[in-house]
Amino acid sequence: xxxxxxxxxxxxxxxxxxxxxxxxxxxxxxxxxxxxxxxxxxxxxxxxxxxxxxxxxxxxxxxxxxxxxxxxxxxxxxxxxxxxxxxxxxxxxxxxxxxxxxxxxxxxxxxxxxxxxxxxxxxxxxxxxxxxxxxxxxxxxxxxxxxxxxxxxxxxxxxxxxxxxxxxxxxxxxxxxxxxxxx
Amino acid sequence: xxxxxxxxxxxxxxxxxxxxxxxxxxxxxxxxxxxxxxxxxxxxxxxxxxxxxxxxxxxxxxxxxxxxxxxxxxxxxxxxxxxxxxxxxxxxxxxxxxxxxxxxxxxxxxxxxxxxxxxxxxxxxxxxxxxxxxxxxxxxxxxxxxxxxxxxxxxxxxxxxxxxxxxxxxxxxxxxxxxxxxxxxxxxxxxxxxxxxxxxxxxxxxxxxxxxxxxxxxxxxxxxxxxxxxxxxxxxxxxxxxxxxxxxxxxxxxxxxxxxxxxxxxxxxxxxxxxxxxxxxxxxxxxxxxxxxxxxxxxxxxxxxxxxxxxxxxxxxxxxxxxxxxxxxxxxxxxxxxxxxxxxxxxxxxxxxxxxxxxxxxxxxxxxxxxxxxxxxxxxxxxxxxxxxxxxxxxxxxxxxxxxxxxxxxxxxxxxxxxxxxxxxxxxxxxxxxxxxxxxxxxxxxxxx
Amino acid sequence: xxxxxxxxxxxxxxxxxxxxxxxxxxxxxxxxxxxxxxxxxxxxxxxxxxxxxxxxxxxxxxxxxxxxxxxxxxxxxxxxxxxxxxxxxxxxxxxxxxxxxxxxxxxxxxxxxxxxxxxxxxxxxxxxxxxxxxxxxxxxxxxxxxxxxxxxxxxxxxxxxxxxxxxxxxxxxxxxxxxxxxxxxxxxxxxxxxxxxxxxxxxxxxxxxxxxxxxxxxxxxxxxxxxxxxxxxxxxxxxxxxxxxxxxxxxxxxxxxxxxxxxxxxxxxxxxxxxxxxxxxxxxxxxxxxxxxxxxxxxxxxxxxxxxxxxxxxxxxx
Numbered sequence: 010x011x012x013x014x015x016x017x018x019x020x021x022x023x024x025x026x027x028x029x030x031x032x033x034x035x036x037x038x039x040x041x042x043x044x045x046x047x048x049x050x051x052x053x054x055x056x057x058x059x060x061x062x063x064x065x066x067x068x069x070x071x072x073x074x075x076x077x078x079x080x081x082x083x084x085x086x087x088x089x090x091x092x093x094x095x096x097x098x099x100x101x102x103x104x105x106x107x108x109x110x111x112x113x114x115x116x117x118x119x120x121x122x123x124x125x126x127x128x129x130x131x132x133x134x135x136x137x138x139x140x141x142x143x144x145x146x147x148x149x150x151x152x153x154x155x156x157x158x159x160x161x162x163x164x165x166x167x168x169x170x171x172x173x174x175x176x177x178x179x180x181x182x183x184x185x186x187x188x189x190x191x192x
Numbered sequence: 193x194x195x196x197x198x199x200x201x202x203x204x205x206x207x208x209x210x211x212x213x214x215x216x217x218x219x220x221x222x223x224x225x226x227x228x229x230x231x232x233x234x235x236x237x238x239x240x241x242x243x244x245x246x247x248x249x250x251x252x253x254x255x256x257x258x259x260x261x262x263x264x265x266x267x268x269x270x271x272x273x274x275x276x277x278x279x280x281x282x283x284x285x286x287x288x289x290x291x292x293x294x295x296x297x298x299x300x301x302x303x304x305x306x307x308x309x310x311x312x313x314x315x316x317x318x319x320x321x322x323x324x325x326x327x328x329x330x331x332x333x334x335x336x337x338x339x340x341x342x343x344x345x346x347x348x349x350x351x352x353x354x355x356x357x358x359x360x361x362x363x364x365x366x367x368x369x370x371x372x373x374x375x376x377x378x379x380x381x382x383x384x385x386x387x388x389x390x391x392x393x394x395x396x397x398x399x400x401x402x403x404x405x406x407x408x409x410x411x412x413x414x415x416x417x418x419x420x421x422x423x424x425x426x427x428x429x430x431x432x433x434x435x436x437x438x439x440x441x442x443x444x445x446x447x448x449x450x451x452x453x454x455x456x457x458x459x460x461x462x463x464x465x466x467x468x469x470x471x472x473x474x475x476x477x478x479x480x481x482x483x484x485x486x487x488x489x490x491x492x493x494x495x496x497x498x499x500x501x502x503x504x505x506x507x508x509x510x511x512x513x514x515x516x517x518x519x520x521x522x523x524x525x526x527x528x529x530x531x532x533x534x535x536x537x538x539x540x541x542x543x544x545x546x547x548x549x550x551x552x553x554x555x556x557x558x559x560x561x562x563x564x565x566x567x568x569x570x571x572x573x574x575x576x577x578x579x580x581x582x583x584x585x586x587x588x589x590x591x592x593x594x595x596x597x598x599x600x601x602x603x604x605x606x607x608x609x610x611x612x613x614x615x616x617x618x619x620x621x622x623x624x625x626x627x628x629x630x631x632x633x634x635x636x637x638x639x640x641x
Numbered sequence: 642x643x644x645x646x647x648x649x650x651x652x653x654x655x656x657x658x659x660x661x662x663x664x665x666x667x668x669x670x671x672x673x674x675x676x677x678x679x680x681x682x683x684x685x686x687x688x689x690x691x692x693x694x695x696x697x698x699x700x701x702x703x704x705x706x707x708x709x710x711x712x713x714x715x716x717x718x719x720x721x722x723x724x725x726x727x728x729x730x731x732x733x734x735x736x737x738x739x740x741x742x743x744x745x746x747x748x749x750x751x752x753x754x755x756x757x758x759x760x761x762x763x764x765x766x767x768x769x770x771x772x773x774x775x776x777x778x779x780x781x782x783x784x785x786x787x788x789x790x791x792x793x794x795x796x797x798x799x800x801x802x803x804x805x806x807x808x809x810x811x812x813x814x815x816x817x818x819x820x821x822x823x824x825x826x827x828x829x830x831x832x833x834x835x836x837x838x839x840x841x842x843x844x845x846x847x848x849x850x851x852x853x854x855x856x857x858x859x860x861x862x863x864x865x866x867x868x869x870x871x872x873x874x875x876x877x878x879x880x881x882x883x884x885x886x887x888x889x890x891x892x893x894x895x896x897x898x899x900x901x902x903x904x905x906x907x908x909x910x911x912x913x914x915x916x917x918x919x920x921x922x923x924x925x926x927x928x929x930x931x932x933x934x935x936x937x938x939x940x941x942x943x944x945x946x947x948x949x950x951x952x953x954x955x956x957x958x959x
Contacts, residue, residue: 094668
């Protein structure tokens with residue numbers, strides 16, 4: 010069965026705009042916000058959200074990346090992952106409101122790793138979670154604060170998120186998982 | 193009790209097809225359509241009959257290192273390889289430097305009965321390179337030693353070597369020199385060259401071998417003695433021997449099967465099975481050795497069969513012992529290296545593996561090869577066979593073969609020693625049968641006086 | 642990466658990959674919390690058949706910063722010196738449950754023999770074997786050069802066109818061998834300088850240029866001068882050169898030579914240094930010297946190697 014496109018480029022843009030508004034609203038403005046993406050595509054989404062928030066609010070908002078590779082609990086179960094750099098604002102994250110951004114939320118294990126990784130670089134006042142897709146099947150008590158689209162899926166299915174910056178084109182699709190790279 | 197054997201349809205080294213009748217330990221008849229009543233028949237259709245192979249360089253390890261090999265186990269390894277005589281090196285414990293030790297080894301060999309075990313006597317007491325051993329006593333002993341060698345170490349003292357060459361001449365013997373200049377090879381681990389530089393293993397320069405050979409051929413010329421050079425391993429050594437022969441110097445030289453096939457590239461694995469003295473050399477050395485064997489510069493192939501227990505090889509390179517087993521694989525490796533490519537024919541193989549080594553060792557009965565009246569010492573070889581050589585093919589105690597898992601041509605189907613079979617249908621005849629046949633053969637020989 | 646045995650069998654791509662992971666580890670070293678939970682519950686054994694406090698504590702720090710359990714097995718004065726074989730030692734470590742064995746051994750090839758054996762399943766990291774290789778030293782040297790040249794923009798970079806002069810006992814140096822293979826794979830031009838007695842036969846086949854004259858090498862221009870340690874006692878008794886004074890005069894990086902180097906030229910030394918023999922104090926302590934950076938980078942590089950050997954299904958770097 011060929012992959013089925015569930016979000017087009019315009020849908021993704023709308024979802025991110027909505028998430029940006031929701032973040033601003035829940036934070037009552039852009040103060041102390043640091044938008045941290047989880048590599049690879051989470052970082053791209055985080056940059057877009059930070060830009061959207063500063064466009065909306067008229068104030069600069071910091072973004073960065075948070076590598077979680079070294080905090081994973083499944084290192085020996087998967088092929089070796091090359092870690093990516095962690096980049097946080099020069100001022101650090103102590104006392105800030107960190108919004109973690111990932112493209113797809115699934116078991117929640119990546120987010121658990123991210124919380125540990127975050128703890129090693131500072132002590133934010135609040136940590137929130139934003140995701141473009143929530144596909145369910147949580148294995149840990151983790152819940153997103155901002156969701157682009159809930160996408161109920163079977164465990165064997167695969168979700169592909171493609172973004173211009175990393176993939177050259179842009180859409181979200183789902184397929185039965187018979188072919189292609191996993192996500 | 194003696195056996196009459198009828199071998200049918202064998203092909204001799206020169207290509208003629210013949211039957212053989214063996215009676216009273218000798219070849220009684222050759223020809224086609226032979227029959228012999230009561231004879232045990234061996235079907236040799238498609239097999240090459242070669243004169244019994246004679247190894248001039250074997251380590252049987254007994255006495256002293258029986259965990260590595262014994263005279264009996266080494267004899268069995270020899271028989272399955274097509275050999276009917278081996279020369280047992282002197283580096284045992286105690287060293288074979290007295291008549292007592294060589295007689296013991298000889299009688300162990302006779303009792304085992306698989307091959308004629310000819311002890312080699314040490315040149316110097318305890319192989320220490322200081323003082324000549326009792327060469328005369330060994331020569332005149334029941335073992336009638338004719339080959340003397342400190343193999344494993346080089347007789348590096350020039351004066352001592354000169355004396356040895358002269359003294360051995362007295363008994364029509366020969367010194368077999370292990371050519372290795374000791375100072376140039378201190379701590380040496382492998383051939384010195386590109387590979388040793390990369391692997392960080394102390395190098396063993398070719399010149400350490402060539403310089404000793406050059407010195408010894410000149411010494412042999414000066415004192416009018418013959419000298420035999422063990423296991424040539426370098427192209428330069430072939431050159432030096434070729435030059436010496438051209439000058440009429442009485443030098444003979446041997447090459448091992450492994451030096452005819454393997455190169456130092458194998459050492460990159462740090463697998464200690466490839467650790468050997470002299471070391472595996474470069475491709476160009478292998479080619480020069482083959483050419484030297486083909487043009488007669490190198491006289492013989494000798495195995496340097498050197499069994500070791502597994503703990504001596506199952507370790508880091510530096511800690512490992514040097515040496516490879518070779519009796520069981522020798523003929524196959526020779527076929528692969530120099531016969532199948534046309535450099536040598538089977539007549540040449542009979543010369544380099546039987547006639548000439550027997551002549552160097554002054555061993556009677558091999559001069560005429562397979563001929564009516566000659567002692568029945570021969571092997572039947574299936575040169576068309578091909579097999580993956582693995583530990584099942586090893587009949588001695590050592591498992592340290594560098595040829596394991598290689599596909600090798602040829603297989604010994606039967607070996608006949610003193611007129612009785614030691615190998616039949618590719619399997620060793622059991623120890624008891626061989627031992628009692630040997631006792632019988634000895635009795636016959638005794639009656640004839 | 643199942644094992645790290647040598648730099649010779651690392652591709653350029655793999656080598657850059659390891660250096661990039663080391664960059665991430667280096668970032669962690671500058672944080673307040675320097676520890677990562679990555680190798681929690683894993684056991685790293687430092688199996689040292691030779692004394693080398695520096696290399697051992699570097700691996701120990703690296704393993705501990707990744708939260709691994711570390712067992713130090715110094716084979717000197719242990720059952721090993723009483724004749725226990727490498728095989729028995731390896732099987733003992735396997736029974737203890739070692740996940741990775743960091744081995745320093747006086748015999749060239751010992752780590753490879755261990756890796757090829759069926760004595761132990763653990764990943765094997767070569768921490769120096771005889772006169773063969775010392776791959777983590779090569780990696781940390783390459784890392785140090787790259788970091789000096791490119792700073793925070795180092796990730797993904799090679800050493801294309803960088804001129805490195807390695808001076809001293811090439812013959813016996815595992816550091817030199819690991820650097821020759823690695824630096825040339827990374828695109829550097831390596832020049833070796835030594836007396837002819839300290840160059841291996843066959844060095845002409847190495848992907849390097851070779852000379853006998855240090856002054857000539859300095860005049861020709863070089864971006865890095867890497868001085869190797871001379872073991873004077875061993876050297877003189879082996880007759881490789883007449884005496885320390887003559888060696889120092891001709892092949893030592895003395896004050897006069899260091900003053901002739903351009904300001905940007907790095908001076909490297911794997912340590913421990915013989916000040917006054919192969920390197921002067923002024924050279925060792927000058928801002929161009931990378932000696933201390935090499936030490937701290939060593940921890941980052943070894944963290945990267947431990948991570949890569951212990952993570953994944955023992956597969957390739959993805």
